Amino acid sequence: MKLENTSPERIAALAVAQRAYFGSGATLGIDFRREQLRRLGAAMKKWERPLCEALWQDLHKSEEEAILTELSIVEGEIRNHLRHLKRWMRWERHRTPLKMWPSRSRVVSEPLGCALIVSPWNYPVQLLLNPLVGAISAGCTALLKPSPYVPHVSRVLEQLIADTFDERYVAVVQGNREVNGRLLAERYDVIFFTGSPSLGRIVMRAAAEHLTPVVLELGGKSPCIVDRDADVDLAARRIVWGKTLNAGQTCIAPDYLLIHRPLRERFIEAFRREVRRMHGDDPREDRHLVRMVDERAFDRVSAYLKDGHVVAGGAVRREERYIEPTLLADVDPSSAVMQEEIFGPVLPMIAFDELDEAVNFVTEREKPLALYYFGAESVGREVIRRTSSGGACINDTIMHIANENIPFGGVGNSGMGRYHGRESFDAFSHRRSVVLAPTWIDLPFRYMPYRMFGWVKKIL
Secondary structure (H helix, E strand, O other): OOOOOOOHHHHHHHHHHHHHHHHOOOOOOHHHHHHHHHHHHHHHHHOHHHHHHHHHHHHOOOHHHHHHHHHHHHHHHHHHHHHHHHHHHOOEEEOOOHHHOOOEEEEEEEEOOEEEEEOOOOOOOHHHHHHHHHHHHHOOEEEEEOOOOOHHHHHHHHHHHHHHOOOOOEEEOOOOHHHHHHHHHOOOOEEEEEOOHHHHHHHHHHHHOOOOOEEEEOOOOOEEEEOOOOOHHHHHHHHHHHHHHHHHOOOOOOOEEEEEHHHHHHHHHHHHHHHHHHHOOOHHHOOOOOOOOOHHHHHHHHHHHHHOEEEEOOOEEHHHOEEOOEEEEOOOOOOHHHOOOOOOOEEEEEEEOOHHHHHHHHHOOOOOOEEEEEOOHHHHHHHHHHOOOOEEEEOOOOHHHHOOOOOEEOOHHHEEOEEOOHHHHHHOEEEEEEEEOOOOOOOHHHOOOOOOHHHHHHHO
């Protein structure tokens, strides 16, 4: 299935229509925003079956994984925004210093305006619709661009949006990177992009032309440290789960493993055992093991197998885009598998003798989107203090993204800006400061020629 590129004329027309619709004030009221959130929630139920079927067609993603990692996250986000929207929209009281008496100070969140949301293929439902929840609750309009690499999902998403919203308010455009270029030539009030750091730079350059604010959710090589005090069996179970979820095609998947040297052999055995426990003796037969998105991705990830010694897994089948969950040992830190984000079910392993070695290894590289530490919590807290990453887990992987009450986002090379919950509302809002000055009194001290300045100076 191949998607047809949306024409430049239609993109321009949608941009004009959405700007006019936002300018009409239709999106500003709380009743309107709540109704649109409810409509999106109802659409998630109505289109659940077509979305699950499309995810299976494009990614071999099982219904259970589709609901757990895509649909339920969006539905939870909608519930959270409906629950708290009134409070988020309320004018906030802030302290006013004596020098400004008797004025009062407030902060109000206003929508930025017309939003562009561009999503990737790895979680094509969640990563398109979750930001949309924030745009709706903030009072913005939104132009949505799903990925052409998952055409069945992108087509269903287009139908879902057209069935749910007026295109002057929310609309979908389809196509390849040529369409991305045409989209980025238009002016928006905010751009929300999820993808690779290289594409993030392109988006940021385009946004700079209009000084458009951006939220960039990128990626990077997220390290996983298994320290001397770790529960090896539990660590292996949670790392295997995090690495085989979506076949490792997850921006926060453990990308490489730093392990305390005496634990190396125990971890290898535990890794093999946990793969069998989760995916059976032949993972290729497991319907829960997602496939690589296309042949190009398969070729890139399978080529990493030559960068180390395969100690678990290693089977591949190109015609099925299948790569067995694989653990690599004896990996050279300068090899390709340690230089590029893997985005597949291959985990390179490097042993360390002292924790300082592992910490230095992480800090000498670009800041990752996630960091995982297995060991004593007190030591894990110290590792987090000494490193930087978008998010982190101690004695777990992935799960920080599942809590809509804490922010999710990158830092440095792994992105900028945050979303989920209140952070999503804020990502599409401008927090506007307002001073309310009374008219019943007008103190003369601020006016030239500044009489009684000695007294005024004391309260400044």
